[in-house]
Amino acid sequence: MKKKILIMGIIAGMFMLNSCKKVLNAEPLDKVSEELVWSSKANAETFIYGTYSIMNNLTIGTDPGADLRTSNILATDGTARSAFPVFSESVTNAADFGFDNWAAIRRCNLIIKRVATSTGITDEDKKSLIAEGKFLRAMSYFDVARKFGRIVWIDKVLTENDDLKLPTVATPTDSYNYIVKDLEDAVADLPATKLAGRANKYVAAAFLTEVCLQALAYKNYPAAANVNPNDPLLDEVIASTQTVISGGYALETDYEGMFNETKSTSPEIIYAIYKKAINNIVQNTPIQRALPNMSNDKVKKFDGSPLFIKPVAFEVWPEYFPAQNLTDDYLTIDKSDPTKALPWNQTSQYLGAVDESVNVRSAYARTGFPNDKVPSGGNEAVVKQGRIKAGSQETFWTLTNENRDARWRASIISDSTRFASELFTTNVKGNANRWISVNGGDWGASVTNMYFRKGMYTNISPSFLNSVATDYHSVCMRLGRVYLNLAEAYLLKGDLNNALINLNKTRVVHGQLPSSKATDMAQAWKDYKRERRVELTEENDYYYSLLRWGRYGGNANDGVTPGGTIANLTEPIRVMDVSKDRKSFQIVTGAFNFAYDQRQFNFSRRYLQPIQQSLIDNNPKFGPQNPGW
Numbered sequence: 001m002k003k004k005i006l007i008m009g010i011i012a013g014m015f016m017l018n019s020c021k022k023v024l025n026a027e028p029l030d031k032v033s034e035e036l037v038w039s040s041k042a043n044a045e046t047f048i049y050g051t052y053s054i055m056n057n058l059t060i061g062t063d064p065g066a067d068l069r070t071s072n073i074l075a076t077d078g079t080a081r082s083a084f085p086v087f088s089e090s091v092t093n094a095a096d097f098g099f100d101n102w103a104a105i106r107r108c109n110l111i112i113k114r115v116a117t118s119t120g121i122t123d124e125d126k127k128s129l130i131a132e133g134k135f136l137r138a139m140s141y142f143d144v145a146r147k148f149g150r151i152v153w154i155d156k157v158l159t160e161n162d163d164l165k166l167p168t169v170a171t172p173t174d175s176y177n178y179i180v181k182d183l184e185d186a187v188a189d190l191p192a193t194k195l196a197g198r199a200n201k202y203v204a205a206a207f208l209t210e211v212c213l214q215a216l217a218y219k220n221y222p223a224a225a226n227v228n229p230n231d232p233l234l235d236e237v238i239a240s241t242q243t244v245i246s247g248g249y250a251l252e253t254d255y256e257g258m259f260n261e262t263k264s265t266s267p268e269i270i271y272a273i274y275k276k277a278i279n280n281i282v283q284n285t286p287i288q289r290a291l292p293n294m295s296n297d298k299v300k301k302f303d304g305s306p307l308f309i310k311p312v313a314f315e316v317w318p319e320y321f322p323a324q325n326l327t328d329d330y331l332t333i334d335k336s337d338p339t340k341a342l343p344w345n346q347t348s349q350y351l352g353a354v355d356e357s358v359n360v361r362s363a364y365a366r367t368g369f370p371n372d373k374v375p376s377g378g379n380e381a382v383v384k385q386g387r388i389k390a391g392s393q394e395t396f397w398t399l400t401n402e403n404r405d406a407r408w409r410a411s412i413i414s415d416s417t418r419f420a421s422e423l424f425t426t427n428v429k430g431n432a433n434r435w436i437s438v439n440g441g442d443w444g445a446s447v448t449n450m451y452f453r454k455g456m457y458t459n460i461s462p463s464f465l466n467s468v469a470t471d472y473h474s475v476c477m478r479l480g481r482v483y484l485n486l487a488e489a490y491l492l493k494g495d496l497n498n499a500l501i502n503l504n505k506t507r508v509v510h511g512q513l514p515s516s517k518a519t520d521m522a523q524a525w526k527d528y529k530r531e532r533r534v535e536l537t538e539e540n541d542y543y544y545s546l547l548r549w550g551r552y553g554g555n556a557n558d559g560v561t562p563g564g565t566i567a568n569l570t571e572p573i574r575v576m577d578v579s580k581d582r583k584s585f586q587i588v589t590g591a592f593n594f595a596y597d598q599r600q601f602n603f604s605r606r607y608l609q610p611i612q613q614s615l616i617d618n619n620p621k622f623g624p625q626n627p628g629w
Helices: 008-015 020-024 041-049 052-058 065-069 077-087 102-117 123-148 172-189 201-217 232-245 296-301 348-353 396-401 406-411 479-493 496-509 521-535 542-552 613-618
Strands: 073-075 269-275 293-295 312-315 320-322 361-363 374-376 381-388 417-419 422-424 472-478 574-578 584-589
Touching (some): 052 102, 052 269, 065 073, 065 542, 123 201, 172 201, 201 232, 201 472, 201 542, 293 296, 374 584, 406 521, 472 479, 479 521, 521 542
Antiparallel strands (some): 381 584, 574 584
């Protein structure tokens, strides 16, 4: 029987009102009745807003997500420990990678069902709100599908009278068919109105471009993919891109600002997650784990210079850093032929200035270390070393900074970078170099001599401390990403011209590089993969793109048979040191405390993650377990 609440202090007044019966017969005051939630569009939207947490799985959260498994990143501490079991192939089917999304799906199905039966919401509003529920359902299932392949498809609100031991769908293709259909419905019925942090028809169309590529890659799984240039999924990528373009989005010229406080609502951003300082602190953002914990006292102990302006400049908990493997893909315009953009160590200026035959290494010492050497220490293996030739005006600063892809400075804090009014020097004996924290040093500096700048707000005040309040936004989908999805569709169709047109959009506008002039599909794929890597770094894209390209095989995966090994997921992580005088360098590999020189990729199983075995044991209909697990 419903409990009635009697509010004694206002009885007299309430008896004078015809509505007193409704007031006195209130439900428990710590809950809102379901009828009230769905009684109006405004109330329904409150429930829908609370369902957008689904989107958190599609962004980087407080770390770079699945990209930690790639050679983009060298991590330490807990962040490294979360990636290590995967890239070392020591993970087992006992691991929980998030197969159970059923609470989120129930919320989506509640939206779809209760909006449809509401008597207080207009038919036109019902159409758009139901579409929003389908969009969110598609996004929750997309996160599961790209990890596990098969989903547990639920399209109604389950009750205690239903059979709750439901099966997974039979194949990844079945999963993607459901996801694509939900997104198609969302594109058709969502409004065109743009509200930051909320879906519209263009948001749904943008995600559809990427879902279709993933769906195509996992056709026939676990057998090798067989991509047909005429596959309707590729046509859907092209058509969906045209829908997005019609929405009036534009490529942002301020690439860095798009990921910090200055352009958080850039016209390029299609969908982002926004947090406000009123209920958000640095600890809940990537800033917490990407920037250093550095003080002038630490700098002085290691002959570092210059000192920071603030005695304690940064007080966060650094755990992940850009690897040299990633940053080598930020191209440099050749000084002898400005029509060429090449890796920095393949340009004419590098080849003319550097002598790679000399030994520039010396045993590491905390103090008194020579200014013209780089340290040797630990079990690191030298990949390359060298020194600027006598008479050359180049330094390793000019070779790695001048004429470089504009996204280099926008994305990476490296030697002599000014960030948040502080000057970072990451050469040996600098104020933020790795030797402060290796070989028995003090914790708090990068272990790669670089830090991520992309996604780092510059207006944190009064200091970069974990408890300081800050706004923050994470970009989940933007026009540059859609253009790259379109370029990939054209590559798969064998349309070289249109592929180059679209990969060059971000390369030219964001990278400020000369256009790719690839003359064949092999070179076009190479340029495209590099472009996607640097354009979307730290956007939780690269790992899933590598898997997708591995499934395609051929030109998409360095000539390897479809479904074969993926070189990036096995190559050792590289780190570069530059001497104090900036005229000597070394590139080394090593374990770096977490076996980063022994990364593995078992192609017979790693294209999908294991469904947690305990879930299959409880409900055999979730089986069979994914191959190899």
